[in-house]
Amino acid sequence: MEKNEIIERAKKVIAGVLKHEVKWEDSLTAADIDGWDSLSHMIIISEVEEEFGIKFKLKELNKLDRLGSLIDLIQSKVL
Amino acid sequence: MRNAYTIRNAIPADKPFLATAIIAAEKGNSDICALCRLFDLTEAELETLLPGMIDAENETGEFSLTSFLIAEHEGRPVGAVAGWVEAVENAMPSGRVKANLIQFFFPKESLIKAYAKSIANDLKIDRSKNTLQVEYLYVAEQHRSMGIAASLISELVRRTEKNYPGVKRAELQVFKNNSTAIRLYENLGFTLRETVISFNDEITRYFPCNEKLLLEKMLNTPAINGKK
Numbered sequence: 584m585e586k587n588e589i590i591e592r593a594k595k596v597i598a599g600v601l602k603h604e605v606k607w608e609d610s611l612t613a614a615d616i617d618g619w620d621s622l623s624h625m626i627i628i629s630e631v632e633e634e635f636g637i638k639f640k641l642k643e644l645n646k647l648d649r650l651g652s653l654i655d656l657i658q659s660k661v662l
Numbered sequence: 663m664r665n666a667y668t669i670r671n672a673i674p675a676d677k678p679f680l681a682t683a684i685i686a687a688e689k690g691n692s693d694i695c696a697l698c699r700l701f702d703l704t705e706a707e708l709e710t711l712l713p714g715m716i717d718a719e720n721e722t723g724e725f726s727l728t729s730f731l732i733a734e735h736e737g738r739p740v741g742a743v744a745g746w747v748e749a750v751e752n753a754m755p756s757g758r759v760k761a762n763l764i765q766f767f768f769p770k771e772s773l774i775k776a777y778a779k780s781i782a783n784d785l786k787i788d789r790s791k792n793t794l795q796v797e798y799l800y801v802a803e804q805h806r807s808m809g810i811a812a813s814l815i816s817e818l819v820r821r822t823e824k825n826y827p828g829v830k831r832a833e834l835q836v837f838k839n840n841s842t843a844i845r846l847y848e849n850l851g852f853t854l855r856e857t858v859i860s861f862n863d864e865i866t867r868y869f870p871c872n873e874k875l876l877l878e879k880m881l882n883t884p885a886i887n888g889k890k
Contacts, residue, residue, distance in 0.1 A: 613758070621757050622782055625765040625773045644762040645721070645754055 584661045589635075589654050596630045609651030635661050663733075663813035667805075672730035672742070679739040680730060681712035683800035691840040692870035699868040700782050701764070701772040715763045722746050723756030724797040725763050731817055733801065733810045741801040741810040745818040747826050748833075749791040756789060784860035785874045787835055794822045794881060796834040799843070815850055823882050831878055838873040852877040 590607060598604050601618040605611070613619040619627070631653070632638055637660040647653050663669075672680065685705055688695040698708050712725075720726040724744045733741030749755050765773060776782055789795050796818060801810045822829055834852065836843050856876040865872045 621761040622777045624761045626777050628765050629770050641766050
C-alpha cells in the first residue's frame with residue numbers, strides 16, 4: 584500500500600477519535616497533538632488496527648514515538 | 663523488619679501474588695479499584711488479565727516485573743512494591759507503556775467505556791521525568807505492623823540511590839483517605855508536593871477518594887554528620 588494512502592486513512596481514523604483534524608507531520612509526537620492522551624491513545628491504536636486489519640505487537644507499540652513511525656509500522660504490516 | 667522476612671526481586675512465579683497486590687493497592691483504604699471501575703471489569707476479570715501484563719519485557723512502569731520488590735516469609739511472597747525511574751535516558755513515559763499494555767490485553771469494549779468517561783483524567787498527576795516512582799505498595803493483612811512496608815520502600819530508595827546517582831527525587835501518589843499509608847510515607851521522609859481535587863459528583867464511583875496527593879522525598883542528598 585502506498586504511504587500516502589496509509590497516511591490519509593490513518594488521519595481519518597485519528598480525526599474520528601480526537602474529533603479534530605491533525606495537521607500531519609511525520610515528526611509529530613502524541614504530546615504535540617491536542618487530545619492524544621493515554622485513553623485516546625488506546626482507542627486510536629485499536630481503531631488503526633481495525634482499519635488496516637492488522638494487530639500490533641506490544642514491543643512494536645512500545646517503540647512508536649512519532650506519527651511517522653506509526654505509518655512505517657502500518658506499512659510493514661500491510662505490505 | 664523482623665528477621666523472618668527477606669526482600670528480593672520479583673520472579674515470574676510471583677505474578678499471581680502481584681495481581682492480588684496491585685488490586686489491593688489500587689483499592690487502598692476503600693472498596694473501589696479504579697482500574698476495574700473505569701474499564702468496567704470485575705476484580706476477578708482484572709486478576710486474570712494482570713499476570714499476562716506483568717512482564718519483565720515491559721521495560722518500565724508499574725506493570726514491569728523488574729520494577730517489583732517482594733517481601734518473602736517462609737518462602738512465600740507477603741509484600742510488594744513497584745519502583746522505577748521515570749523516562750530514564752529518554753525511555754518511553756511509563757504512562758504510555760501502561761496504555762499500550764491495557765490496549766493490548768483489555769477487551770476493546772472496556773477501552774471504549776473508559777474513553778467515554780471524561781472523569782478518568784480528573785485526578786491525573788503527571789509523573790516527573792528522572793524521578794523514582796513508587797507504586798502499588800502492598801503487605802498481606804496478617805503480616806502488617808512488622809515494618810515490611812517501610813523496609814520495601816527503604817530498599818527501593820537504597821537501590822535507586824546506588825544505581826542512579828543522578829536521580830534526586832522520589833514521588834508517590836496516594837489518595838487522601840488512606841491515612842495509614844500517608845503516615846507511613848511521612849515517617850519515611852516523604853512530604854506533600856501537590857494536591858489534586860475533583861468536584862465531580864461521580865468521582866467516588868470510580869476512585870477511592872476525590873482528593874489525591876503527590877508526596878516527594880529528596881534522594882542522593884549529601885550526608886550531614888554521617889546521617890541522612
